[in-house]
Amino acid sequence: MIKHILFSLYACLLFVIVLAEDEAAKKTGNTHSYIKGDKIDLVVDKIWPRGNPSESYDYYYLPFCGEEEQDRLNQNLGADMTGSRRVKTKYDLPFDTQVEKFKKAVENKFKALMYYDDVPIIVPIGSVVDDRVFLNTQLNFIFTFNEDNVVEVSIVPDQEKRTELTNPKSVEQITFTYSAYWSETEKTFSNRMSRFQELYSFNQELEIQWFSIVNSLVLVVVLTSFLAFIILRILKRDYQLYEEDLDDDDKEETGWKLVHTDVFRFPSNINLLAAILGNGVHLLGLIFCILSLAILGLYYSDYSYNAMYTSLIIAYTLTTGISGYISGSYYKQFGGERWVNNVLLTVILFALPTFIIWAILNTIALSYQSSAAFQFKTIAGILALYFLVSFPLQLIGAITAKNFGKSFDAPCRTKKVPREIPPSVWYKGGAVQVLVAGFLPFSAIYIELYYVFVSIWGHYTYAPFPIVFLVFVILIMVTSCINIAMVYLMLSQEDHKWWWRSILCGGASSWFIYAYSFSYYLDTQMNGLLQTAFFFGYVLIACYGFFLMMATVGFLSSLSFVKRIYKVIKCD
Template structure:
């Protein structure tokens, strides 16, 4: 039995750059597509032991640093920098994260799937990060490296009568800093291993570990992740977020119901009872029936966005639904990303069909350009951004860089499966007639009257994204923490519920603003309905900028570019998704209200 150490691009913790003990005898295990795309790498570890065989203070290796060696100085400086920035080890045994459990306020136990490589006591004598756990870490301007770990393996004895063998159900450790007086025969009882900020004398760091096996038949194999998940104190915050979002949804639903059942019903009934001359004197949304279905400008681009948005929506819905059922749990590493990529590739048909059908509804005839843009525009932007970010990782020598072979495989999936399926969907979409509007369109466009400040396009679009973002910003904090702060994300039930609330909120907020603009006799609703809910992505980007400066400690131009590069990919996908939800809601709303008008 042995450990795997995991590295990823989220914290740039690349173990081959740090001067730790390495295992040179074994090869790296293979990873799935999701792990590779997400930047996760698994390396074999030199910490080895046998099942049920306890070990005490076993030496792994000794690292020496000579003041006369420039290479040694660089290695030690790099290690110090990692301790200062609270870089983390991530270990895996039997596909279980080796967790560091500690007590926080109110005697609450928290288990973190990672532990720091060391810590720092600054020049003022204030301990930072993990240095607060030990009162012996008291020297000013000193680093303390965690060169020893006490590992505890909990196992279930199984049932030999039913053929069930003993299984590992939990793995925890306690990091310690020890200055070994005897490197060959360590006792693991000495004072902490302190490293002065000034490298003035030769230094030796010996890495050791102890292993203890404990039988625990109370934890079943199926629930062996529970002790990690329960220890993360986020559920109360999640429920607060859900209740806050539900209040917004109920408020919007009440507004939409009032418009649909009262205002629109009375207006339509009164309009249909009038003769034509009296109807001409009416104002508001009823007067623009001859222009409301006039094809929008840049209908080609809008149809392409809507096709891609449909593809993203179906992909996200199925992925989150499968995650809620437990098929994409954290125990199955990389499964979430792999599932999302495979679904996106297979859903090219839906993108081509929706884009072609809407483009034909807009009166477009250049079908070849429409199909090509649907297949290549948005995926091309994402791939170019991803390739540039990966190029930076290559230049920096990061182990998180996606190999060239994987990039070729991604291109093969795109060009070999997704693009042909997009063409197939577009073929069936163009074979069908465009969506017939319920009212005829006048030949001469109606003049739009002077608009107030709140019914102008820009203020309406800016206001439209506030409510949807208010429904997700708390959940967004946990998602960003999971991506960038080495925290495991497991709350897919909450995420799926917030996803449904987001769809409803985007739809209802866009319908309300669309109705207000039609009442102001502004019939340019096509692009506005897309941009109103799509503007939520702008708030997402602003929040990501705030998170970067307030929560992360990223230094260097390369790491900053990587953060914003990957953030732009997320913002673009979110923009297309939310914009599509708003557009189709308004499309249904406008068709519904004008289909009941008796217009000659």
């Protein structure tokens, strides 16, 4: 098992290095240097209501003045996935139906995303003052430069020259104008993105985050110490009693040693169990890979917009061989023989539910004519990656596991007839154990969840990825400790069917996270079918993947614990 995990992490580490070098090479070649009079295009991207960040539209969805044939920029896969649709505008800024549609956009607090020399600018379409609707028609572009570089860019709508749209029928014509102001600054080019990050980041709340991290660390230390003390003390006492009773034939075995001939009996549905473990290890390696890239600063550096989505797709595709290999390895250990079924289930276990949910959401976006709907070329590219790269890699991984995988190494032999499990009181039952095992890990990440949700569904960048990495490690530790405790309680009650219980206990925290999403949604300004469907649909995909990861963590930690305690005693 350890070799499998090391193999997975090693593959992800190689991918981290490759992407890091590639990103560094791209950055080095982008100078953004100009001489007086050089043309720098103002690029518009997308517009969206203030409360619904997923409900995005093409900038020219509203009847702004523009060319009939739009000059669209080439974008990467990640940009297309986020609804980005960059188009050059008619604004000339060298270096040194329409009314009703506008009114509705202003009332819904639409904002527009623009880029000038790759610097992002967010501009409100208009404003509502005392029930009067105003459209921003005069934009004042304010630039600062240092030598041959643009340093700061901002857009200030002129409040005196805006157009009132309260009564659309009275508006005969709308004229859009702009002005540009240039001034020199002492700020360096390397700090050009600081202003944007200050406006759209959580830096002012880092103190609260570190406080939550300290609380989580204290929880982990206390929990780990408590479990280690209690379980080790109990095990030590049990070992002493069993050693004393080895020669006493009149005494009957009790507790967890009594089920040593059943504890390694393979559960039902070994195909599904192996597929969960394969996908879980794959997703764990993927998350560590993405967080490693983030810690290196590749996602929220100056010009790496949407890089996370691109690297997520590529990393998932190139590491799918891990799921095939891990699933095949455990399937072989469990004595499985229907290899085709195992490969197919491993392939579709995560991908198929994700595809179905995405297809529904994409259909809704298409009905809204939203830019959040994937373009045909994006869909074709993702499908090509999956069927031409991902599926073959999974197949290769499964074949490798079948030919080179090891058999299951059980410390105790298993009897053919399973032992009957005695009844237990309700508060020691499976439902209570699963709820407790899910709540404690959730409580360790509860505060951090808010920042993650707002960074994804709000209008903020999120720079402190080391915090996320640390919280993720804490979550894994807490999940492992809780699962070990729950499995020990099961075995002490002579319940040897711990296999699937450890899966449910490990993944239970994902149910609490999805329940938390309802609370978060009610506290936001999100509304409408499109935004609601996108929010709960994509959170459901994330929670499903989270379930697979934490279920794998729970199972592997439980399996290691069970092997360890039964390896010490003398089994018949």
